[in-house]
Amino acid sequence: MFNKIRLWKKQNNNSSTLRDNIEKIKKMPVPEHVAIIMDGNGRWAKKRAxxxxxxxxxxxxxxxxxxxLSNMLGIKALTLYAxxxxxxxxxxxxxxxxxxxxxxxxxxxxPELIEENVQVRMIGYKDQLPIHTLNAIEKAIDDTKNNDGLVLNFALNYGSRAEIIDATVQxxxxxxxxxxxxxxxxEELFSSYLMTSNLKDPDLLIRTSGxxxxxxxxxxxxxxxxFWFTDVLWPDFGEQHLLEAVEAFQNRQRRFGGV
Structure with a gap:
């Protein structure tokens, strides 16, 4: 009984701390577009046999x-390297x-994405994907096409060098x-030939696993x-880690080559 009470108090305190941190971060500009290289799934599994x-x-x-959480923070686009x-x-x-x-x-x-006004998109080469994978992605894209909240953009069968070569050929x-x-x-014209032509360039890149x-x-x-790198493996990446990354972004000065 006492263990259950302690667990409830701990969860309640964690939830309260998270809410406070979210409100603190939302008082400053958040990155509009966050890109994440989700790394470390295999190592996470290996450590656990x-x-x-x-x-x-x-x-x-x-x-x-x-x-x-990204939607809650007001981030406009989240690109995940899947x-x-x-x-x-x-x-x-x-x-x-x-x-x-x-x-x-x-x-x-x-259903949750639709309810939260999230729009699903994809960058990558669709023609090599299995039909069942492509059907699932295209259904999500079609079902959320009228949503105007966070863009959840999956980089699936994506490679940047191939993308740049294809854009050059076009x-x-x-x-x-x-x-x-x-x-x-x-530069502006060339960007319009890339798969991300309808997205702002990422403000923040996160890569997990060290x-x-x-x-x-x-x-x-x-x-x-x-760029924000962490040793945390992707399956262990939690809300607090994303908040840390966004807070680090907010504390940096972006000069874009200027002074």
């Missing part, structure tokens, strides 16, 4: 939690499981066909983003 897929399943729960063009090299059973996660995640979370083709003049080509690299993620778009 579990199969790697168990880490991915646990990480899916964190996506739900972080999406809700599967890279290089991840196909992983063991087949792991890839197969990862391709089932969008169905499982969106199947249970979609610009070249439009130049050859007379749609573009050489004088039209600048790795300090971009791993072919949004190489063009992250040119002037603030």
């Amino acid at each position: 579990l199969p790697r897929v168990a880490g991915h399943h646990e990480g899916m729960k964190v996506v739900r939690k972080i999406t809700k 599967f890279s063009t290089e991840n196909w090299k992983r063991p087949k059973n792991e890839v197969d499981y990862l391709m089932k996660l969008p169905e499982e995640f969106l199947g249970s979370f979609l 610009v070249l083709n439009d130049y050859k066909s007379g749609i573009l003049n050489e004088s039209d080509i600048n 790795e300090i690299r971009l791993s072919n993620f949004m190489l063009w778009q992250l040119a002037y983003s603030e």
Whole structure:
């Protein structure tokens, strides 16, 4: 009985602290677009002598939690690096499981996303995705297309180098066909040919698990983003970690090459 009371008090205190921290952070400008490299699922599972897929399943729960908090903070876009063009090299059973996660995640979370006015989007190469994965993503995109709150953007089968090459080819083709003049080509125009053309560049990049690299993620778009790295593995990443990252962002001076 006493243990239950202590647990209830602890949970209540944690909830109160979280609310206070959220209100404190919302008093200052928050990043409009946050991008996250969700790393460490496999290592989380290995530390617990579990199969790697168990880490991915646990990480899916964190996506739900972080999406809700991002919406609460007033963040306008959240891009999550869910599967890279290089991840196909992983063991087949792991890839197969990862391709089932969008169905499982969106199947249970979609009503909540609709209720919270979240709009689902995706960047990446759809033609290589299994039909069941693509159907789940496209249903979520269609069902939330009229929402105008947080944009939850999944980078799925995404690779930044391929994206930049494809954009370059499209610009070249439009130049050859007379749609573009050489004088039209600048950073703003090139950005409009990228998969993120309808999104502001990320203000803040978060990467978990202690790795300090971009791993072919949004190489063009992250040119002037603030980076925040943590040793915390993605399945252990909680609301307080996101708040710490946003608070660190708020304490930085962004000069964009100026003084």
